[in-house]
Amino acid sequence: MTKINIVQAVNMALREEMARDKSVVVLGEDVGRNGGVFRATEGLLQEFGEERVIDTPLAESGIVGISIGMAVCGMRPVAEIQFDGFLYPALDQIISHAGRIRTRSRGRYRVPLVVRAPCSGGIHAPEHHSESPEAYFAHTPGVKVVMPSTPYDTKGLLAAAIRDPDPVIFLEPKKIYRAFKEEVPEGDYTIPLGEAKVVREGSALSIITWGAMVPLCKTVAEEAKGKGIDAEVIDLRTLSPLDTKSIKASVEKTGRAVIVQEAPRSCGLGAEVAALIGEKSLLYLKAPIERVAGFDTPFPLYRLEKYYLPDAARVMRAVDRVMRY
Amino acid sequence: MTKINIVQAVNMALREEMARDKSVVVLGEDVGRNGGVFRATEGLLQEFGEERVIDTPLAESGIVGISIGMAVCGMRPVAEIQFDGFLYPALDQIISHAGRIRTRSRGRYRVPLVVRAPCSGGIHAPEHHSESPEAYFAHTPGVKVVMPSTPYDTKGLLAAAIRDPDPVIFLEPKKIYRAFKEEVPEGDYTIPLGEAKVVREGSALSIITWGAMVPLCKTVAEEAKGKGIDAEVIDLRTLSPLDTKSIKASVEKTGRAVIVQEAPRSCGLGAEVAALIGEKSLLYLKAPIERVAGFDTPFPLYRLEKYYLPDAARVMRAVDRVMRY
Amino acid sequence: MPKEIIRKFEVPYLQVLDEEGRCDEGLMPDLTGEEIKELYEFMVLVRTFDEKAVKLQRMGRIGTYAPVLGQEASQIGSAYAMEDEDWMFPSYRENGSYIVRGVPMAMVLRYWAGDERGCQMPEGMNNFTVAIPVGTQVLHAVGAAWAFKMRKEKRVAMVYFGDGATSKGDFHEGMNFAGVFQIPVVFLCQNNQWAISVPITRQTAAETLAQKAIAYGFEGVRVDGNDVFAVYKSTLDALEKARAGGGPTFIECLTYRMGDHTTADDASRYRSQEEVEAWRVKDPIERLRKYMEGKGLWSKDYGAKVQEEAEERVRKAVEEMEATPEPEVEDIFRYTFEEMPQNLEEELQELREALTEGRK
Amino acid sequence: MPKEIIRKFEVPYLQVLDEEGRCDEGLMPDLTGEEIKELYEFMVLVRTFDEKAVKLQRMGRIGTYAPVLGQEASQIGSAYAMEDEDWMFPSYRENGSYIVRGVPMAMVLRYWAGDERGCQMPEGMNNFTVAIPVGTQVLHAVGAAWAFKMRKEKRVAMVYFGDGATSKGDFHEGMNFAGVFQIPVVFLCQNNQWAISVPITRQTAAETLAQKAIAYGFEGVRVDGNDVFAVYKSTLDALEKARAGGGPTFIECLTYRMGDHTTADDASRYRSQEEVEAWRVKDPIERLRKYMEGKGLWSKDYGAKVQEEAEERVRKAVEEMEATPEPEVEDIFRYTFEEMPQNLEEELQELREALTEGRK
Ligand SMILES: Cc1ncc(C[n+]2csc(CCOP(=O)(O)OP(=O)(O)O)c2C)c(N)n1
Ligand SMILES: Cc1ncc(C[n+]2csc(CCOP(=O)(O)OP(=O)(O)O)c2C)c(N)n1
Ligand SMILES: [Mg+2]
Ligand SMILES: [Mg+2]
Numbered sequence A, B: 001m002t003k004i005n006i007v008q009a010v011n012m013a014l015r016e017e018m019a020r021d022k023s024v025v026v027l028g029e030d031v032g033r034n035g036g037v038f039r040a041t042e043g044l045l046q047e048f049g050e051e052r053v054i055d056t057p058l059a060e061s062g063i064v065g066i067s068i069g070m071a072v073c074g075m076r077p078v079a080e081i082q083f084d085g086f087l088y089p090a091l092d093q094i095i096s097h098a099g100r101i102r103t104r105s106r107g108r109y110r111v112p113l114v115v116r117a118p119c120s121g122g123i124h125a126p127e128h129h130s131e132s133p134e135a136y137f138a139h140t141p142g143v144k145v146v147m148p149s150t151p152y153d154t155k156g157l158l159a160a161a162i163r164d165p166d167p168v169i170f171l172e173p174k175k176i177y178r179a180f181k182e183e184v185p186e187g188d189y190t191i192p193l194g195e196a197k198v199v200r201e202g203s204a205l206s207i208i209t210w211g212a213m214v215p216l217c218k219t220v221a222e223e224a225k226g227k228g229i230d231a232e233v234i235d236l237r238t239l240s241p242l243d244t245k246s247i248k249a250s251v252e253k254t255g256r257a258v259i260v261q262e263a264p265r266s267c268g269l270g271a272e273v274a275a276l277i278g279e280k281s282l283l284y285l286k287a288p289i290e291r292v293a294g295f296d297t298p299f300p301l302y303r304l305e306k307y308y309l310p311d312a313a314r315v316m317r318a319v320d321r322v323m324r325y
Numbered sequence C, D: 001m002p003k004e005i006i007r008k009f010e011v012p013y014l015q016v017l018d019e020e021g022r023c024d025e026g027l028m029p030d031l032t033g034e035e036i037k038e039l040y041e042f043m044v045l046v047r048t049f050d051e052k053a054v055k056l057q058r059m060g061r062i063g064t065y066a067p068v069l070g071q072e073a074s075q076i077g078s079a080y081a082m083e084d085e086d087w088m089f090p091s092y093r094e095n096g097s098y099i100v101r102g103v104p105m106a107m108v109l110r111y112w113a114g115d116e117r118g119c120q121m122p123e124g125m126n127n128f129t130v131a132i133p134v135g136t137q138v139l140h141a142v143g144a145a146w147a148f149k150m151r152k153e154k155r156v157a158m159v160y161f162g163d164g165a166t167s168k169g170d171f172h173e174g175m176n177f178a179g180v181f182q183i184p185v186v187f188l189c190q191n192n193q194w195a196i197s198v199p200i201t202r203q204t205a206a207e208t209l210a211q212k213a214i215a216y217g218f219e220g221v222r223v224d225g226n227d228v229f230a231v232y233k234s235t236l237d238a239l240e241k242a243r244a245g246g247g248p249t250f251i252e253c254l255t256y257r258m259g260d261h262t263t264a265d266d267a268s269r270y271r272s273q274e275e276v277e278a279w280r281v282k283d284p285i286e287r288l289r290k291y292m293e294g295k296g297l298w299s300k301d302y303g304a305k306v307q308e309e310a311e312e313r314v315r316k317a318v319e320e321m322e323a324t325p326e327p328e329v330e331d332i333f334r335y336t337f338e339e340m341p342q343n344l345e346e347e348l349q350e351l352r353e354a355l356t357e358g359r360k
Helices: A006-020 A044-048 A060-072 A088-098 A134-138 A151-163 A213-226 A244-254 A269-284 A302-308 A312-324 B006-020 B044-048 B060-072 B088-098 B134-138 B151-163 B213-226 B244-254 B269-284 B302-308 B312-324 C033-058 C072-080 C095-100 C105-112 C137-150 C169-181 C210-216 C228-243 C273-280 C284-294 C300-323 C342-356 D033-058 D072-080 D095-100 D105-112 D137-150 D169-181 D210-216 D228-243 D273-280 D284-294 D300-323 D342-356
Strands: A002-004 A024-028 A053-055 A076-080 A114-119 A144-146 A168-173 A182-184 A197-200 A205-209 A231-235 A238-240 A257-264 A290-294 B002-004 B024-028 B053-055 B076-080 B114-119 B144-146 B168-173 B182-184 B197-200 B205-209 B231-235 B238-240 B257-264 B290-294 C004-014 C087-089 C157-162 C185-191 C219-224 C249-254 D004-014 D087-089 D157-162 D185-191 D219-224 D249-254
Touching (some): A006 A024, A060 A088, A088 B088, A088 C169, A134 A238, A134 A269, A144 A151, A151 A168, A205 A213, A205 A244, A213 A231, A257 A269, B006 B024, B044 B053, B060 B076, B060 D137, B060 D169, B088 B114, B134 B269, B144 B151, B151 B168, B197 B213, B205 B244, B213 B312, B231 B244, B244 B269, B257 B269, B290 B312, C004 C228, C033 C095, C033 C284, C033 C300, C072 C095, C072 C157, C072 C185, C072 C249, C095 C105, C137 C157, C137 C169, C169 C185, C169 C210, C169 D169, C219 C228, C228 C249, D033 D072, D033 D095, D033 D228, D033 D300, D072 D157, D072 D228, D087 D137, D105 D300, D210 D219, D219 D228
Parallel strands (some): A076 A114, A144 A168, B024 B076, B257 B290, C004 C219, C185 C249
Antiparallel strands (some): A144 A238, A197 A231, B002 B182, B144 B238
């Protein structure tokens, strides 16, 4: 087994799925010759040819809408949207069609489509290159939403997404694309969509998070240990549909919850998680749930980026508050 | 004073604001000759002429993007999007630009824009004509979101939205466009954005809602009175930014909350309200918060519509559960 | 300023059958008498269906309906040129094309009666669902046709849309992709000159819609959209070209929406009766009838029989539609995903309980 | 199939100064020697700025930067034709146009150094902020120009974008509105033949971008984008036409992106060195220099002085940029709305407390 990072895991999953299933095609801006601006599709053009690895014109609604048509007619397109901020022009096709065609046709037509995009901040990118749009998708019926945080999960979840009979929005936290490597087996495995993962067991509180915030929360949990606080950390991985059971189990065990998200606070996924806990596990709560989140402001240019992103200090303050309560 | 309904109140607000301020222009599909498919802009073309009441080509991103340009250059455009479901093609311009231009230019440019659209279900309309997209906008920094539920509020809130220096998404619950009339004064008044309204005072629980669900919740509250339950009903009116103070005050008084929304449940505005209550008022809660919501499915065609929409039975069940707890 | 001219373009126009039913035999497509009769019978059937649907809406037996009236030649001539294995991507107005493509009329009515089962195409029938958001289906057709090309199947996708749709970004993006990748797709634009209350002159400054194809580097043609032969011929040519690897074609059918935009609309608010009357004399069915009469393909008896049969078929379709049992509440949930996730199970459970509590 | 031709279109091309610096005097725009020198000086300044910016990025002193290299004639010739009261709507690459329009170079650098104050245009300067999402700014320009028209101001909006942008829906919708409403806007497309790694042949099947204007019913021209006179003349004509109520014009400047897409890109991955070299001989500055030399407007001394002054100005701009105090944390919140709502107050308060706890 080789040790690889997240972007390499994306690449491996794409390569293996393309080899396994002829109906898988990859398309998007700069995914071919250039191998993708993050090199996620590197080498695929050489291996699978121009017919299956397609450099498209610059048109996100087009890329997704056309992929929907392909998917309805038997292909399994994996569309890359170059950056999170350029998913927005494709929202209409995703909301109005990808998520509805199965329902609209009473099961006659289906849309086995994956839309991949790098997401979130932390790399000093230009405006619109640091968005965390997961809540828009999680509020959209008929589409699944995934955001991995490790190379192993990335490969298994992406393979599952490609094989899924329904549309999946697959968001890849670009800040940790190359942050660390781990052993990822070659060959076939999938991680079922819809299952969260306890990445650190603990008894004192539950830190619930996803994407690039996962390693941060693990660090905070380690730090908290030094203070005698035994935090559990949950990586949601699939953001829609949510793994309510795992959230419930953890919070009912610990009685305390901190939710950490990078997206703007209001109406983010963290709100849904908090609402669910309040509904399902109110009596177990020993303290109000804390949300640590991006602000309800546009994501700033990079000089101020570090203040926008939830960091160890802000998460720890929330942990302390929840524990002190 | 005349008694008018909501759609007439929209019309009156537009007419008075256009008369008051030359920079106000109305544009959209079928808003001119036809007076809007709901007649919200009826008579405006005749009164203000083709230069200020503009029938546009069929292009929602265009309508909103162009309105942004107008607004930056000193106009106060009021763009109509014909139905809720056709707001989606304009999401990119709203998210990427309307909400960011002030920030991006550090206050040099501003976007005093109103985007109006009828919203929500209940009129047996075709697909895509019954959407409740408020959460998409409430999760978007830099834009305000308003949804009135009475003629009086409609006029005052729309006037305030038009005068607001920032972009406002103004959603009009079409089911109650003509449901009832009330006295609405001609002439100048505004209702400040950001203030919820207690539409029924009560002590036993707080029903928090907005839009077409408000009259429904009032009915349920009256019904509940018969059972000896004294419900408070809050109409949020401005959905972003939220009037957290009013929500807090009510829930801390009653100790119980039911949130009623028509939009799909997951990541809806109701989640944010529930999360806020959990954060600010946990110790006051005598029962878990209940959310009554649309389902996490596409809005069905009209045969099944009545099952999708929250109705008195479902709201009452939630009330009962909260009271019984 | 004097400049060098580096490119020249032309926009062609095709009419085979004029308003009087006179035919330019040199342009006449290869159609047998039986086929011409079939075209006529479809047109009568569609008009009969259409009139009935409008009435059903007025009586509250179906919901909002978008009539075909006036556009029969455009819809029927084009759909008739397609092969069964080709795919059709309609907007909301292609009731006529659906019928030609074999979709049971009861299903079409069921759709307009607010029932998704109206779009649950019978297996083996390659017709996509109704697209309400204008222009969005253009992309689906391009993607579908691309899939055929990838698999080297000899199929073509044909997408219907209106003049209004040409203003949408999705139309543009789809046309552009089709040009770049030489996709086997036919863009069938029914320029019925109105997008609800917005006339074509307010929709674009281009004098023809056909010239829009120039922007994408492929062929665009305008045809008389009330001339079923011209529509048939242009579509057939475009389909054959696409099937042979020749790439996309844009066809503008110049026609007129004789009815209201939908049953929820009142066209008298925004257009003159004179304009409507000027188009009445161009009626596509009457024109074909005159031609057929001249050729001995039409007689009063035949006309009456065709009309009668059409009425009978429509009557049966209405009956069938109305005999359909109500959809089940579960159907709201069942088709969101292939497998129902936990949250939908819970929502359905709550709804079931609320319903059994007997309040609905 | 024989058809009637109902419309004909032509696409014109303009070049004034050829690659050898030879000028077609009949086409030469009305420019004094001083003005020609000013154009030259701007081009040298922009190239000097551009080279410096790339270096600053390599050293980590600014962030990702999008170079102008090769496109100086397109940017400077066009911006130079504008009046101060006209509005310019750039993409992210118009550093050259910004400089011609008077935006302090220190500001331009500040923007690329991740500081929004770089887009806080000085009052009275009618330049819009950088648009990163490709093509979206086209609509803003159309809206702005419409506002001028409504108020009967004699202003024009000019919007810059690339070849890639012509594939986007927003480009289409903006062009279409501009045609329908005869908006005083100039669409200035720099066809630098690449959209990151995607060549123009993969972007569109149209042989010219200029012909896209045909779809919208207004004038489109192609000009040699490395010929500052041709660009200047076409832009001036288009601006004057717009100001006189003649509506929009689309200008395709055929040029070449000599550098990487941005400093984050490596163009050698996807295009050949030969192609780049073939364009090097068409360099817009060298061409102008030759012309000027022939006219006695350029000497070695003058050239050296211009270069030296440019370097000095750029050096000062860098100094000024780097002397700018860091932006304040509060700035994240301050400009979201005119008045800060309660939730932002609370978020800011929490951040302030976290910061004073001294952990950042
Ligand atoms: C994206 C979108 N915007 C608005 C509407 C509302 N609407 C329905 S049909 C229509 C006019 C369409 O005109 P056209 O494309 O010419 O087709 P026609 O109805 O004439 O067949 C409008 C504005 C819609 N369905 N979709
Ligand atoms: C909507 C959108 N999609 C993708 C990107 C990423 N991106 C940035 S520039 C670019 C290529 C633009 O090409 P072109 O329009 O020709 O302009 P150029 O960079 O050549 O000046 C891409 C794909 C973006 N900024 N916006
Ligand atoms: Mg039409
Ligand atoms: Mg380019």
